[in-house]
Amino acid sequence: MCRPLAETVTDTWAWLNAGGTPVPNPRWAEHGLPPEKEAAILAALPER
DSSP states (O other): OOOOOOOOOOOHHHHHHHHHOOOOGGGGGSSOOHHHHHHHHHHHOOOO
């Protein structure tokens, strides 16, 4: 039997808000932007 998704999301959100940190996965480096490039792009966006 699987755990209800809503319960998992609620508990994960509480864990993150309490200072929990995700375990880094080396495969994440293969996807997305480098943090420095992402920060530069976000800094260049106009204020909303």
